Amino acid sequence: MTKKAEDLVAFIQERCLWQFVSRANDREENINGVLTFMEEILKGESPKLETPMDRLHFANANRLAQEVKVAFPWLRELPGEEMKEVVSGTIARIYELTVKNSLNGELNIPGY
């Protein structure tokens, strides 16, 4: 993971609740949904909002994008491919922290 992705991960870990919902599959859905939309917003694109879940991810992503613009102004100046790399690294690391390597024993139990 690059230093840029590491900084972004630390920021997201501290500020965002969507990565910590109760179920592993919901965490994964949120991580991918929010961070993909965040990248699109930072690139000046408008995410396609076709479902209620799209609108949820947009709500979380837009807020994060606005905060990231202030905290890490360099991010939206990055060329497209480089930004993609930072965001992919961030997605992978957040997934590791909150799903794949999480010590939370309740993430996958059927009855939670």
Place this chain on the structure above:
Amino acid sequence: MPMKLLDCDTGIPEREQHVYIKEAGEDTTQYLPLSNSATIPGSLSERGCAFCGAKLVIGGVLKDTIQMIHGPFGCAYDTWHTKRYPSDNDNFQLKYAWSTNVKEKNVVFGAEKLLKKAILEAFDQMPAIKRMFVYTTCSTALIGDDPKAVARAVMAERPEVDIFVVECPGFAGVSQSKGHHVLNMGWIHDKVGQVEPKITSPYTINFIGDYNIQGDTEVLQRYWHKLGIQVLAHFTGNATYDECRGMHRAQLNVVNCARSAGYIANELKKQYGIPRLDIDSWGFSYMATGLRKVGDFFGIQDKVEELIEEETAKWKPKLDWYKERLQGKKMAIWTGGPRLWHWTRAVEDDLGVYVVAMASKFGHQEDFEKVIARGREGTIYIDDGNELEFFEVIEMVKPDVIFTGPRVGELVKKLHIPYINGHAYHNGPYMGFEGFVNLARDMYNAVNSPLWALAGQNLQGEAQQ
């Protein structure tokens, strides 16, 4: 050695798995306190029981519902009136306690007839009330009473009434948390979808996990109203029984207390496709963020910005006055679970106050993931803390103020450390913009009160002279 065996725990070394001190460079895949597990024998827990989690926290808040406790009267009394959640109908839910008052003969011969008699008597005494929760307790669960059968019989006899049965005796889980779970899952299974709410706005939400502590719901409801958002159900602050039966029609679930009510939000997503948006409604900056997210979801950003501007103009100068005077104070939070992660960054960002120790009575590992991610290095994180641990931690971190419940609060007061009721508040509401000013004011008054030092003086000799 980030997991910490406190000196007082040398006789119960298992406690090491429940106490964590965060160090630089660590994350929750390396260390995460064990939680939502049975209290270790020898550890004097501050936890409540599973029944309490269902009744005191969630069910008992409903403003139009009889809360029939099927058990000895103590179960009713001890979960009545200790948490101040008012309502806009003259506080019906705070005025009465209902119990079947089970005695020894009922334990021997069965208590179902007693339950039916009590249910009918309560409805007869309060003819305007047509809704009821029935709770089992330890004794009536152990003797095998079937309260659901009794409720069905009553509803067959009286079609105008509706009864929800919570089968969650005190021993059912390791803490209050089990009661939250049982009530959430029972409600979605038995009651949600039975009432069709009247939709009056293009924007509809359920606000989940707010219990109108000292008027929290009223503050938030003012925001939703200004934004033109219809709240189909507050789960359960100032709510009615039937509002909560119509939760399936909302477009969005906005969740504050994810511990006590995350389950119903998850189920509403799974069963009805309603997205779950987690926010922090404690904290000045957090509240603005939460509202902006709701605005983004519905596409009403302008209205949200207008509201935030108004509230900021009104309350921010007051908040800043307290911030100037509280800057650098050290705070401990010893509450249920979620307030640890709701508050730790909020008090630092908004008030310059540092949280140096946190203990959770019933939080799960999900709560510790959140709080460790948000909390400071060097801060102590404890699951299911006991009294001796609290004494030791106080010596270690020397907090200026402790937010906790009345039980631990009594201990703290005897040590002459400023204490604030972190569960039911001192002078709330604490949610929303004005709420965080109230919290700051209570903290300021607590840390500056001369009473704590005076209480430590021995006046006996002087009085005898």
